[in-house]
Amino acid sequence: MNTKYDIIIVGGGAAGFFTAINIAEKNKNYKIAILERGKEVLSKVRVSGGGRCNVTHACFIPNELVKFYPRGERELKGPFHQFCSGDTIEWFANHGVPLKIEEDGRMFPESDSSQTIIDCFLLATQKLKIDILPLQSVQSLFQKDEGWKIETNSDTFLCKKAILTTGSNPKIWDMMQQLGHTIVSPVPSLFTFNIKDPRIKDLMGLSALATVKVKGTNLKASGPLLITHWGLSGPGILRLSAWGARILSEKNYQFILQVNWLNDISFEESIENLHEIKLENSKKQITTFCPFEFPKRLWESFIIAAGIHSELKWADISKKQIIALAEQLTNGCFQVNDKSTFKEEFVTAGGIDLKEINFKTMESKLLPNLYLAGEIVNIDAITGGFNFQNAWTGGFLISEALKQ
Structure with a gap:
């Protein structure tokens, strides 16, 4: 009927x-x-x-x-x-x-x-x-x-x-x-990135405003980043995944993610900033004085990744260490191995x-x-x-x- x-x-x-x-x-x-x-x-x-x-x-x-x-x-x-x-x-x-x-x-x-x-x-x-x-x-x-x-x-x-x-x-x-x-x-569009990296291990739940890029492409996005059990999520990552849905599929979700944790501050600017911070806060311990607006535990992780001993004072940091820290802060490279969708x-x-x-x-x-x-x-x-x-x-x- x-x-x-x-x-x-x-x-x-x-x-x-x-x-x-x-x-x-x-x-x-x-x-x-x-x-x-x-x-x-x-x-x-x-x-x-x-x-x-x-x-x-x-x-x-x-x-x-x-x-x-x-x-x-x-x-x-x-x-x-x-x-x-x-x-x-x-x-x-x-x-x-x-x-x-x-x-x-x-x-x-x-x-x-x-x-x-x-x-x-x-x-x-x-x-x-x-x-x-x-x-x-x-x-x-x-x-x-x-x-x-x-x-x-x-x-x-x-x-x-x-x-x-x-x-x-x-x-x-x-x-x-x-x-x-x-x-x-x-x-798929709107997905998060699976990353295993010591810099973000055990930092689940921490977030920071950042700019993210996919290395070797024009893909770029800004917004809050959230560290999760499996890698990185948050609006910045989701935006990047939406704009890059086809490109990232072609890469089979294997790529290098470049993270600027200082958002719009360049590598060169960050070196200048760190030198100024060193002069103005020479007697302060580097781990206890984080000059940027993101979680202290994340800051400590970057210090370790830059090869800086946690007991050092700002006055004791070498030029080479400042460059290494600036690199971690403005151009941290993370290997993405897959995606997760909600x-x-x-x-x-x-x-x-x-x-x-x-x-x-x-x-x-x-x-x-x-x-x-x-x-x-x-x-x-x-x-x-x-x-x-x-x-x-x-x-x-x-x-x-x-x-x-």
Whole structure:
């Protein structure tokens, strides 16, 4: 038996729900369903942002916002002029969820709970009589007349318009490829670096603001670095992994990471600084007097790595030792041997080729009446609420395109 709908959305995540709600609010008579392959909907929303849901980012200028997207920067300019971070804040406020801005620009619900976002979406779908159908794993997609036929593991659906918000689902990508779309091969983005090095051994939990580079490339990022059990993490590393997703995949995650723990101070400047510090603090012991803003234990580790005896006073340090210390502080080289990904923050670079999408409507250029939103397309961003913003914007554009 074929179940008929005006619109079927495949994928019960953030993009799917936002798209469905916005379409239903603009078209009261549409019969809409969300198909979800799992038992639960919105599971990624639940765990995002450490369970708080990083809804968007307080960057309100479209031309600035696009700079946070390693893939999609050019294509998102137009869409962000239609629906940007400020519109997201207003949308959630109108749906009973006020957002707050944190110091780093990330925005969360005031409740600090992702459940607030989930409840907001579930309540809206209930009010708008949108059918949520879990355990519906799509097996095939066919163009039928002027619409689509969708076969799942347990039912067959017919609809006028189909919307895919399935994220990085290889099975759906394969179907899209069979229907003529180009898939940019997926590689991980947003991952941490596995490093075994005596300089950071037993310093788990310490963090410092730093600039990181991948040796032999133009890849560079700045931000807080966090020392972990397995190596280095934190916003600076995650940024670097996002911008370098393809390059680092080609290197098989084996490369030299150069760390400037003094952030924007050069090797030459640091030598000058250390000479001045030596003159002004000659009687102080080098281990007890750390002149830089990072943890004392990290400072002690650099002193050892520079071959300086911990009992020495600043006055006793030779020029050679100052050069060695400056090298450790501004150009510490660490061998990266692999990556680690956190499932809840996992993002994939890759997906449907952006050239094959109409970014005014998010409709496929190849398959009429098929729309795409979220991470199914080859768009991804660094952490900070940007991937969600892409989902909201895509959903809004689709709802505008389907407005009667």
